[in-house]
Amino acid sequence: MTKSFVTLPTFCSAIVLGVIITTGTVRAQTTENKVNLAYDFTGGGLRILAATFDLTFDKKTYQVKSRLRTKGLANVFSKSVTYLDARGTLGAKQTLPVEFQSRTKNGKGRKTANITWQKKNKQKIEVLPHPNPSKQASIDKVLKSSFPDPLSALVAITLSTDKLCRNKIRAFDGRKIFDFKMEYIGLEELKRGEAGSYFGPAHKCSFKNIPIAGYSKKKMKAYRSKPTPAYTVWFAAIGSASMKKKIFVPVKAAGTINWASVDVVVTEGSINGQPFTAAY
Secondary structure, eight states, X not given: XXXXXXXXXXXXXXXXXXXXOOOOOOOXXXXXXXXXXXXEEEETTEEEEEEEEEEEEOSSEEXXXXXXXXXXXXXXXXXXXXXXXXEEEEOSSSEEEEEEEEEEEETTEEEEEEEEEOGGGOEEEEEESOOOHHHHHHXXXXXXXXXXXXXXXXXXXXXXXXXXXXXXXXXXXXXXXXXXXXXXXXXXXXXEEEETTEEEEEEEEEEEEEEEESSOHHHHHHHHHSOOOOEEEEEEEEEOTTOSSOEEEEEEEEEEETTEEEEEEEEEEEETTEEOEEOO
């Protein structure tokens, strides 16, 4: 269950999605910004997963850390924890990843992946255990060094300067290649209690997670015959007195994991140590 959502934008991110580490006080003169978010995932009214998403960025660089851990009833079926880390540079039009790390521990053992982008955009990929030859062959056919890792893809959405949710991003996590296909739905007012700790205006988007390579033939065939339904993510435009720009963070998501309905809400959120508020 956790693994399936990690390959989405956890989020969101999300994606889609990640965030319970607090930050220290940030001095007024610093140009560094820190965004800390925490999320709860529920299915059938029960808490099944908790996630964190911690982003630090300035004008030129970004670093993001995320943790996903099963909770409650989900631990009975598949206790799991995943740590994700990424860092990179901020170009004029896109995020440029430098390194991505993934570590997962569950009842089946441990999985790790490390991707570093070297000179001339070449990637060094270290994955344990290694994908089977069939999956690796499907990856080798389509992989390009320009594909960002999933966390960097979410950072690109969060720091978007163009219109939100109007594009497609192809990402690579070391084991799988997949697309985030986004469509903008509209602006919606979230009332108290609808999105955890956040209320106010939010941009509603449709997200599709489309498998491309690194999947078994059985899963690809199942997807083609019955594609996974799109899920919905609400992004709030937020800012702070010390931040000169607004950014977009996921505050709510609804969709399915393994064909079971799952809801995600933000439980804590801060920018530079202060609770975030909507930036109208």
